[in-house]
Amino acid sequence: MSDPFVCARCAAKGPTCCELTPGAEEVCFPVSEYERERIIECVPDSGGFALQVNTPIFIENLFRLFPGQRKKVKELFPPGGMHYRLEVDSNGKCLFLGSEGCIIPKEVRPLYCRLFPFWTDENGRITLLEVEKCLAQHENKTPGRLFKALGLTQAEVRELHSRLRIAWGFAPHADD
Ligand code: SF4
Ligand code: SF4
Numbered sequence: 208m209s210d211p212f213v214c215a216r217c218a219a220k221g222p223t224c225c226e227l228t229p230g231a232e233e234v235c236f237p238v239s240e241y242e243r244e245r246i247i248e249c250v251p252d253s254g255g256f257a258l259q260v261n262t263p264i265f266i267e268n269l270f271r272l273f274p275g276q277r278k279k280v281k282e283l284f285p286p287g288g289m290h291y292r293l294e295v296d297s298n299g300k301c302l303f304l305g306s307e308g309c310i311i312p313k314e315v316r317p318l319y320c321r322l323f324p325f326w327t328d329e330n331g332r333i334t335l336l337e338v339e340k341c342l343a344q345h346e347n348k349t350p351g352r353l354f355k356a357l358g359l360t361q362a363e364v365r366e367l368h369s370r371l372r373i374a375w376g377f378a379p380h381a382d383d
Contacts, residue, residue, distance in 0.1 A: 217342035227299040255302035317373035
């Protein structure tokens with residue numbers, strides 16, 4: 208069954224996917240211009256973005272997310288170049304995180320946020336990004352239960368991943 212409160216319970220318990228370890232900002236996922244413009248239209252005074260250098264750790268992280276696409280990653284995010292990421296406060300909390308969760312309407316949130324904790328590998332298989340701090344994953348050990356708890360279907364995850372790939376400059380599917 209869908210569990211609309213799992214993320215709220217996760218937030219009450221401790222750090223969530225909306226928080227980074229302070230000092231680890233450079234590994235935050237990139238926000239494309241397309242995503243950023245849509246968010247600014249909806250939340251005009253947020254100021255919730257930061258320009259970030261494409262550091263070696265950031266690029267290494269993208270290599271892990273897009274294995275086999277090192278050349279494309281370097282072309283889209285050249286070493287020393289810049290990209291936008293979400294801005295965080297001194298505790299590592301995303302500036303869009305309000306007292307009742309994300310203040311950005313769901314359909315406009317960064318695609319990475321909408322997908323989390325799901326990802327899709329180069330063979331089109333749905334995978335999980337991070338286990339440690341995700342209460343939904345702790346409470347739902349099978350993929351079927353996790354999809355239901357987070358209110359997503361496999362088709363929606365694939366569609367969101369494909370949209371993210373396009374927004375970030377990749378081909379819609381790994382084998383395209
Ligand atoms: S944009 Fe919203 S969902 Fe994404 S990290 Fe920030 S608060 Fe969380
Ligand atoms: S997706 Fe996972 S880590 Fe993020 S708020 Fe929900 S339960 Fe927590």
